[in-house]
Amino acid sequence: MRTVGDNVFMPMLSLQHLTLNRNKLSVIHQAAFNGLRKLRVLDLSGNSLALDNSTYPPGVFSPLVALEELYLAGNDDSAEGDYPLNVFTPLPSLRVLSIDTFSDAYFGAAFTSLTRLSSLTLASFDSRGCSLRRLTNHTLHAFRHSGLRTLVIRDCPVLDVEVCAFCDLPKLSSLFVYQGGPILDLSPLLLALYGLQNQTMDLVDFSDNRRRDLPTILDMTNTKYLYNTCIKQLNLRKNAIAGMSSRGLRMDSPWLKCLRHVDMSHNKLSSNDRSLLMRLLFGATNMEIIEAQNQRAFPVGDNNRPPGDASKQPDYTLKINTAKSLRVFNLRAAFQEVGQLPKGINFTQGGNITTLNLAYDGAYYCDSTITGLTAIKDFDFSGNNCHVMGTGLFQHMTTLRRLNVSNVHVTQDFLLANGSELIRPLQHLEVLDLSDNDLMDLPDDLLRHQLRLSGLGLAWNRFQTVPVDVSMQTSLSHLDLSHNNIPSLDSDVRQTLDNLAANHTVTLRLRGNPLTCTCQSLDMVRWLATTVVRLDGDNHNLAYDDDYDDNGRDYPCVLEDGGMGSTGSVMAQWEAYWRRCVGLAFLTVSAVALLVQVLGLLLTYLLWSKWTYVRHAWYVLRHLRLPRRHDFEKDALFVYADDDLELAVKVKKAVRAARPGLRLSLLADDIMPGSFLAEGIARSVERSWKVVLLVTQTFLQDDWSGYSVLQAQGSISDTLPDRVLVLMVGPLQPWTAREPSHLSMRTLLRMIPESCVYHVPGAVTPRHNIWATLGDRIARDPI
Numbered sequence: 001m002r003t004v005g006d007n008v009f010m011p012m013l014s015l016q017h018l019t020l021n022r023n024k025l026s027v028i029h030q031a032a033f034n035g036l037r038k039l040r041v042l043d044l045s046g047n048s049l050a051l052d053n054s055t056y057p058p059g060v061f062s063p064l065v066a067l068e069e070l071y072l073a074g075n076d077d078s079a080e081g082d083y084p085l086n087v088f089t090p091l092p093s094l095r096v097l098s099i100d101t102f103s104d105a106y107f108g109a110a111f112t113s114l115t116r117l118s119s120l121t122l123a124s125f126d127s128r129g130c131s132l133r134r135l136t137n138h139t140l141h142a143f144r145h146s147g148l149r150t151l152v153i154r155d156c157p158v159l160d161v162e163v164c165a166f167c168d169l170p171k172l173s174s175l176f177v178y179q180g181g182p183i184l185d186l187s188p189l190l191l192a193l194y195g196l197q198n199q200t201m202d203l204v205d206f207s208d209n210r211r212r213d214l215p216t217i218l219d220m221t222n223t224k225y226l227y228n229t230c231i232k233q234l235n236l237r238k239n240a241i242a243g244m245s246s247r248g249l250r251m252d253s254p255w256l257k258c259l260r261h262v263d264m265s266h267n268k269l270s271s272n273d274r275s276l277l278m279r280l281l282f283g284a285t286n287m288e289i290i291e292a293q294n295q296r297a298f299p300v301g302d303n304n305r306p307p308g309d310a311s312k313q314p315d316y317t318l319k320i321n322t323a324k325s326l327r328v329f330n331l332r333a334a335f336q337e338v339g340q341l342p343k344g345i346n347f348t349q350g351g352n353i354t355t356l357n358l359a360y361d362g363a364y365y366c367d368s369t370i371t372g373l374t375a376i377k378d379f380d381f382s383g384n385n386c387h388v389m390g391t392g393l394f395q396h397m398t399t400l401r402r403l404n405v406s407n408v409h410v411t412q413d414f415l416l417a418n419g420s421e422l423i424r425p426l427q428h429l430e431v432l433d434l435s436d437n438d439l440m441d442l443p444d445d446l447l448r449h450q451l452r453l454s455g456l457g458l459a460w461n462r463f464q465t466v467p468v469d470v471s472m473q474t475s476l477s478h479l480d481l482s483h484n485n486i487p488s489l490d491s492d493v494r495q496t497l498d499n500l501a502a503n504h505t506v507t508l509r510l511r512g513n514p515l516t517c518t519c520q521s522l523d524m525v526r527w528l529a530t531t532v533v534r535l536d537g538d539n540h541n542l543a544y545d546d547d548y549d550d551n552g553r554d555y556p557c558v559l560e561d562g563g564m565g566s567t568g569s570v571m572a573q574w575e576a577y578w579r580r581c582v583g584l585a586f587l588t589v590s591a592v593a594l595l596v597q598v599l600g601l602l603l604t605y606l607l608w609s610k611w612t613y614v615r616h617a618w619y620v621l622r623h624l625r626l627p628r629r630h631d632f633e634k635d636a637l638f639v640y641a642d643d644d645l646e647l648a649v650k651v652k653k654a655v656r657a658a659r660p661g662l663r664l665s666l667l668a669d670d671i672m673p674g675s676f677l678a679e680g681i682a683r684s685v686e687r688s689w690k691v692v693l694l695v696t697q698t699f700l701q702d703d704w705s706g707y708s709v710l711q712a713q714g715s716i717s718d719t720l721p722d723r724v725l726v727l728m729v730g731p732l733q734p735w736t737a738r739e740p741s742h743l744s745m746r747t748l749l750r751m752i753p754e755s756c757v758y759h760v761p762g763a764v765t766p767r768h769n770i771w772a773t774l775g776d777r778i779a780r781d782p783i
Helices: 186-198 253-259 270-283 411-424 492-502 519-530 566-572 574-609 611-621 642-658 677-686 703-715 740-751 770-779
Strands: 015-021 042-044 070-071 097-099 121-122 151-152 173-180 203-204 216-218 234-236 241-246 261-263 289-291 317-319 328-330 342-347 354-356 363-366 369-371 379-380 386-391 402-404 430-433 453-459 478-480 507-509 514-516 556-559 565-566 632-641 663-667 688-695 724-729 757-760
Touching: 121 216, 478 492, 478 677, 492 519, 514 519, 514 566, 519 566, 519 574, 565 566, 566 574, 574 740, 632 642, 632 677, 632 770, 642 663, 642 688, 642 724, 642 770, 677 688, 677 703, 688 703, 688 770, 724 770, 757 770
Parallel strands: 015 042, 042 070, 070 097, 097 121, 121 151, 151 173, 173 203, 203 234, 216 241, 234 261, 261 289, 289 328, 317 342, 328 354, 342 369, 354 379, 363 386, 379 402, 402 430, 430 453, 453 478, 478 507, 514 556, 632 663, 632 688, 688 724, 724 757
Antiparallel strands: 556 565
């Protein structure tokens, strides 16, 4: 549309809302709005209407006696000009006005009649329309009798704001000035609060006002009027605030007594400045929301710390005295390094805090107990380093609903041993995020007490199956298993998810897993295409993400021949794949049945024709038997490197404590000093029922390790393949093909069953469950 002609809306006498935005209007006739006496909202924004009397002829808005909202922004890009006269005078009911501005705008007599105006917006619309560069003491003079309560100046190239720019707005309660670019410094805006002193402001939003070449320092000079203004909500986010002066703090100012909500996020405050900020904000007795997050740039996962000494943990309780009314406390990435947590953290007046965010704050050694948060609902501790974690960390957060402990480096062993106890008090938990912790397994009963769980995030780990029992989670609606090592979902999990989806919406994330499209997983491929469970699309990784993209039913997968395909392409030819798999199975069964028949006939013939020989062989063989444990002098021999003698003694004691009565021996027990070592090793292996190789990095580098492994290989037979047990201790470097000991170990590992290989990833402790398993293996006789 380019033109609004005369009387075009005359048949619409009851029209109340008219939107003509984002057209190409450049001409409005004088009688264009005749008949619209009931119109309340008129939107002409985003057109090409110049702010002059040729475009807006006098009296063009005269029929709009009931008009309350008028939107004219995004029309005129002119830097110079004057507002048209006698255009806004006939609008006695106008409450909301959005309009373009000139470089040195002055709202003169054309706007003095808008006595009921309560909201004025000077903003760009689709990057057009606001040319305002100077906000002078007289710019808003025309609105001094209007009762203006809300002023919005957004995305305008303002370079200067004079001190008395808001002096003519005595009833102003909400002020928004944000530029979104490196144009205006924050200091002139703070000084412009001069005109609002002794007023009560519901909101002052000075966010995103910064200059690349001039960081802002809050001191006595630029905050002297801030402290004399009663502001309930203050937003200073994204202002490149780089410092605070302690001399500028005034703990008895009206500002602190009124302040309810402050947002200082996305600035550049140092640790000392953040301490001053916390001191200032904790002095606000009516504070409800504190947002000081993202004071530094941080990459996700950048939370590694050197091991240090956990025994030096501060043995005291840190008391944090917040305002009693505080509800939301967001310190995400607010500190470069909080450091080692003390034994206790007590929020002395934290009974009303419902949201606490301490993510990516550089905390480590999380063996601490947090108390005082009796009403906590949402706790985010992600991105810290919790290699050491105590079971009492969440003990007193019984009201918690959402817990995020992603990327905290919690150890696998700790969760398997203490995971259930760690979250047992959280019986009201609804969302749990354990993403990005490099986990391979979880306790089966981890979520036994969390029966209200609706969201579970397990993404970016190394799970090969669904690690928890979801059948008990009747409220589960979001399950994130993306970016793991899951090749397929078993039938029980699929059935459980279908049962849940029958009662409510269930979303499953599976992207980034090495799914297989083989004969064994054909049922899963069909399930992915037909299930009512919502599947993920791209770029959705959170278990509780409300966004949903139903393009995720086609997943990459590995085909039967090792090539790459997709679940969608397999499903498109599902019958052909099914016949191929079933046909192969039937062919195998038929071939085996035929072979059994042939072998049966052959055996019958041999028994009939060679009965005398068969009977004689039976008499001979029935007196033979396999060796037993008690046929040997020792039950087990521990073979190790000389430097691992102390480790071998610990392992021997641990196995003997777990299974008393075993006859265990070390190489040092059988080989006397000065004797021929090769003969001693061979003789000790021959006299022992089982040989336990303690494989460490030292063992692989020992000169005699290759010979010891070869002797162990010689004791293996087809009837006794488990004569050798391999116990790997600690981290091992990748094996090379040139080392003889490495070649021997590779050969040995191919000869013995996987059940004969054990691994202790950390320190050897007598309480490890592996010693009982190893003792049972040593004591077992062949069947």
